[in-house]
Each structure stands twice: as C-alpha cells, then as structure tokens.
Amino acid sequence: MSEVPATITVKLESGSAELPAGSTLAALVERLGHAPASIATAVDGRFVPRAERACETLQDGQTVLLFQPIVGG
Amino acid sequence: MLQKSSLPPGHDDPWQVGPVTLASRFLLGTAGYPSPAVLGEAIVASGAEIVTVGLKRSLAAAGDNGFVATLREVLERTGARLLPNTAGCRNAQEAITLAHMARELYGTPWLKLEVVGDEHTLQPDPFELLRAAERLVKDGFTVFPYCTDDLVLCRRLLDAGCPLLMPWGAPIGSGQGLLNPHALRTLRERLPDTVLIVDAGIGAPSHAAQAMELGYDAVLLNSAVAQAREPVAMARAFRLAIEAGRGGWRAGVMARQDFAVASTPVLGHPFVLPEQP
Numbered sequence: 001m002s003e004v005p006a007t008i009t010v011k012l013e014s015g016s017a018e019l020p021a022g023s024t025l026a027a028l029v030e031r032l033g034h035a036p037a038s039i040a041t042a043v044d045g046r047f048v049p050r051a052e053r054a055c056e057t058l059q060d061g062q063t064v065l066l067f068q069p070i071v072g073g
Numbered sequence: 074m075l076q077k078s079s080l081p082p083g084h085d086d087p088w089q090v091g092p093v094t095l096a097s098r099f100l101l102g103t104a105g106y107p108s109p110a111v112l113g114e115a116i117v118a119s120g121a122e123i124v125t126v127g128l129k130r131s132l133a134a135a136g137d138n139g140f141v142a143t144l145r146e147v148l149e150r151t152g153a154r155l156l157p158n159t160a161g162c163r164n165a166q167e168a169i170t171l172a173h174m175a176r177e178l179y180g181t182p183w184l185k186l187e188v189v190g191d192e193h194t195l196q197p198d199p200f201e202l203l204r205a206a207e208r209l210v211k212d213g214f215t216v217f218p219y220c221t222d223d224l225v226l227c228r229r230l231l232d233a234g235c236p237l238l239m240p241w242g243a244p245i246g247s248g249q250g251l252l253n254p255h256a257l258r259t260l261r262e263r264l265p266d267t268v269l270i271v272d273a274g275i276g277a278p279s280h281a282a283q284a285m286e287l288g289y290d291a292v293l294l295n296s297a298v299a300q301a302r303e304p305v306a307m308a309r310a311f312r313l314a315i316e317a318g319r320g321g322w323r324a325g326v327m328a329r330q331d332f333a334v335a336s337t338p339v340l341g342h343p344f345v346l347p348e349q350p
Contacts, residue, residue, distance in 0.1 A: 013130045013131070034131075039178070040175075040177050042170055042174065045166065045167075046170070047173040047174055049173075049177060065130055066131045067128040067171070067178070068131040068137075069127075069141050069178050069179065070104075070126070070128065070140070071103035071104045071105075071140045071141065071144065072102065072103060072126045072128075072157070072158050073103070073104045073158070073160070073245070073246075
C-alpha cells in the first residue's frame with residue numbers, strides 16, 4: 001500500500017504553494033490573503049465558481065489562477 | 074415651426090441593448106488614466122452610460138492604486154453600467170473561462186468579447202470569436218463581440234445570438250481612425266436594423282463623428298481620452314463630437330458631388346460690364 005503524501009504543491013501565476021494534502025481551493029484563497037469575493041478562480045484552466053471553492057479539493061501539480069478586477073478598455 | 078427639445082442630449086434619441094434603454098452613445102474605456110480622480114472626472118464629463126473594465130491575474134492580495142474603488146463610486150453616482158472584457162485571450166476556451174470569472178466578479182452578464190488572433194495588429198480571431206460567442210450566448214451572456222468589419226463574420230455573430238456588433242475602426246490603441254470606411258458603410262447598409270458600435274482605433278473626436286455620420290449607433294474608445302494631455306477635456310470633446318455626428322446622421326448628410334455646385338441662386342453674372350478695349 002502506497003503512502004499518501006502529507007503535502008501537495010500547486011502552481012500559481014508565479015511560483016508555487018505547498019499545502020497540506022486535501023486542501024481546498026477556498027483554503028488556498030484564504031492563505032493567499034484574498035477576500036473570497038474579491039477574486040475569481042480557475043484550476044487547470046477551468047472556472048471554479050466561488051460557491052464551489054470549498055468543495056474543490058486541490059491535487060498535486062494543478063495550476064491555480066486567481067483573477068481580480070482592473071480597469072480596462 | 075422649430076421646436077426645442079427640453080430633454081438632455083440623447084434622451085430624445087435612445088438606443089437599446091436588449092431590454093436596456095440608453096441615451097449616451099459614448100462607451101468609455103477605463104484603462105491608462107493618470108489617476109483615479111482623472112478617470113472619475115472623465116467618466117462624468119463623457120456622459121458615458123457604459124464603461125469597460127477588465128480582469129488581471131493576481132498572485133497575492135494587492136491594490137490597484139484605487140482605480141477600481143473610484144470606478145465603483147463613480148458608477149454608483151452616475152448609474153453607468155459595467156462592460157467587462159476578455160482582453161488578452163487568444164482562443165475561445167480562454168475567453169469562455171474569463172467570461173465566467175467576469176460575470177462572477179462584476180455581477181453582470183454583459184461581456185465585451187475579445188479574442189485576439191494576431192499579436193502585431195491585435196486583430197480579432199474570427200473563428201475563435203464565433204466559437205466563443207456561440208457558447209457564451211448559450212451560457213446566458215449578453216455578448217458584445219469586438220470583431221473585424223467582415224460582413225459574413227458579422228452575420229454569423231448575429232446568428233449566434235449577439236445582440237449587437239462592435240467592428241474595429243483600426244487596430245486597438247493606434248488612434249488611426251476609420252481605416253476602412255467603405256467596409257463600415259457596407260455593414261451599416263447590409264445590417265440596417267443591427268446595433269453597430271465602432272470599437273478601437275479612434276484617435277480624435279473627428280473620427281468618432283465620422284463613425285456616427287456613417288450611421289453607427291455608438292462609439293467605444295479608451296486610449297484617445299486616457300492619453301490626451303487633458304483627459305477630462307477630451308472626454309467632453311468626444312461627447313460633443315458623438316452628439317454632432319449622430320445629429321448629422323439623423324439630419325441627413327448631403328450627397329457628395331464630383332464638381333462644384335453653386336450654392337447662391339444667382340442668375341448668370343451679377344454685373345454686366347462693358348468689355349474692356
């Protein structure tokens with residue numbers, strides 16, 4: 001029986017983050033210091049709605065992108 | 074007898090985006106202003122009822138020097154609506170994902186759909202644009218597609234359910250004005266009942282007036298105001314130019330002539346002078 005790793009690493013816009021295995025997207029957002037309603041999220045290019053972040057368990061090697069409002073043309 | 078309207082400019086000549094009635098025909102971008110205060114004043118001076126915004130990737134909680142906060146405050150005061158864009162997207166899937174993020178963050182189904190196909194010109198990719206539009210309309214978005222002036226593409230975007238079209242005047246941020254008035258005129262003539270907005274490439278108020286004189290319903294621009302020496306004054310100048318161009322279209326611009334046509338109704342020569350010896 002293979003041993004379950006204690007931590008996972010997810011890729012971010014620049015760099016990466018090490019998290020306890022089983023961490024959710026909601027936990028990552030909080031750890032990065034964002035108010036939940038201030039950003040939108042995607043995992044491996046897939047939009048994850050705010051209401052579903054707490055159910056979105058992150059996997060080792062996934063890419064998480066966070067987006068925030070800005071001015072634009 | 075001449076009758077003077079007591080309504081503010083535009084209110085006697087509204088236009089529609091779906092069920093939404095608008096008076097201002099000036100859509101203003103919010104990027105590149107020297108300060109949040111100038112941005113706020115420019116929005117007010119423009120009279121815009123629609124302003125564009127974007128999304129950017131973010132690693133850690135970071136500020137934006139107060140631009141978005143100012144924007145929200147001004148919008149609350151003026152009642153202007155947000156039009157989020159998908160700037161930076163290179164294919165349909167990216168645009169679809171970003172569109173859903175924008176809807177969540179900004180709370181509006183309105184979307185300026187941008188899918189760029191060429192890095193040098195920032196020309197829209199017609200194939201990816203159409204693919205994204207078809208999906209997003211089904212997902213409940215009100216899609217404002219930033220497109221080229223190709224008539225067939227425009228028809229396909231309408232078939233996909235876009236309520237209006239936003240063909241480019243010239244490459245984004247170039248300020249070159251309307252590079253292909255013939256194509257824009259053709260769109261107007263072939264799609265007489267479609268809301269058409271010239272988006273991108275406008276550099277001077279005269280360009281905006283020209284678009285309106287062609288019968289376009291509105292104009293969307295950003296850099297020409299944001300990069301002006303005095304953005305607030307330029308926003309006001311564009312507002313007036315758009316109103317003037319629209320007025321010219323409604324009044325009916327005279328047909329062009331190849332040769333001079335005397336305007337004063339004289340009979341022959343004003344004086345009959347004896348010939349000089």
